[in-house]
Amino acid sequence: MGVSLRWLLDRPELGLRLVAGAAGAGRPLVFAHSIDLADPCPWLSGGELVLTTGAHLPANPREYVEGLHRAGVAALGFGIGLSHAEIPQTIVDTADELGLPLVEIPLPTPFAAITKAVLERIAEQRYEEVLRVSRAQPRMTRAALKEGAAGIVRELSAATGAATVFLGTDKEPEAAKATVDDIADVVALVREDVTGAAVVREGRAVSVQTVGVGAAVHGWLGVVGDRALGQVEQVLLGHAASLLALDREKPRRLRGERNRLGATLFGLLLSDPTLEPQLRPQFADIVDNHGIRVLTTETDLPAIDAALAERDLPLLAQETEHETLVLLPGGFTQASLPELTKAGLSSPHPLSELPQALAQARLAAASDAGLAEFTELAGATLLATPASRAVLDTVAGATIAKLDPVLITSLRTFLELNGQWEAAAASIGVHRHTLRNRLDRIGELLGRDLGSARVRAELLLAVLAWESRQR
Structure with missing residues (x-):
């Protein structure tokens, strides 16, 4: 953010004139600082419009201009009519040589008026940026509700004017408003584990932010442009990352709640099978045309949950110290399950025969043959x-x-x-x-x-x- 020097020169009430260093006239001004020291550099941070009457110029004015240039000032404003009737030619020549914009300030124009104009313009820019954020964020939120990741990425790209890509946990693009090269730059940074800061490569600035909640990572959001993101763009990037995290977290949390409710109902049915007629409607998602099956295993649940999630089925499980019981659709086959150790799968049963299915699953698991299906033990159950x-x-x-x-x-x-x-x-x-x-x-x-x-x-x-x- 900064005030364009050209904008300041175009203020007719100030009467400013560019006399040298036109090559740098496009530089933004971050502040206007009035200082009449022979060496003001220790009090400068770069990007300022330095205002002086030249009252305390050093014996060699060239050194004065060179020092300002090294300090990174954006421009030099020289007031005439007080200490100097006109700007010393050495200052004009040195500024032109270094490409440092030199502005002539007429006697009637107070330095305070210039400082005020710069500060007011910066305040206007900040207000405009706040408006831009306030307009972009609702659009991004509406897009998230309607289109998910694709809408968020599109709106972020439009708001920042930069290429945007969202990579999933497999580091593959899931939504992009970017070229193949832009995507490759983002993927490279993610693989190098470089996130949170802009990296400039070959004239392009790449910013990557991790998308996740707590320890759960759902992907990475990258922005590629010809410059590093400003404060407003960083706010929008953070907002987009939050929306993507919510978009990915919501199904996971809904599934977690669904699984917890199912586990409670499954526990009730295990403890009292006579409740089956009353609870039957609550198991509609898991009971299919073949009824149900019971799986007993010592394996952790995440792999089983993932297999069920692929089919949009809830995980109905009960964990004890010695075994984990899972209620499955009757049509769920051994091939549909991940590799399990010391596990038994019953044959299909009506929900009302849950105790029989449980007994079969335990018999199959007792065979100690990895994942054993009760129907495969025909003629060998006792063995x-x-x-x-x-x-x-x-x-x-x-x-x-x-x-x-x-x-x-x-x-x-x-x-x-x-x-x-x-x-x-x-x-x-x-x-x-x-x-x-x-x-x-x-x-x-x-x-x-x-x-x-x-x-x-x-x-x-x-x-x-x-x-x-x-x-």
């Missing part, structure tokens, strides 16, 4: 369950361990083919009499009657347990 498996291992140790491999193969084949002599003999490639002799031998060794269906059932499970243990 997969630690408690029943321990019983079968004991039985196998007392029976199958007494048999040699040939007798074990003969017994298993006979039992799996439902006691059919011809089929079993053909399967292992022996005569039926040979098989009968082997089975008689097994009966003697085990002290078991193979004619009993119950004995055969128990021995088949014992054989399977024994063979799986030998692998």
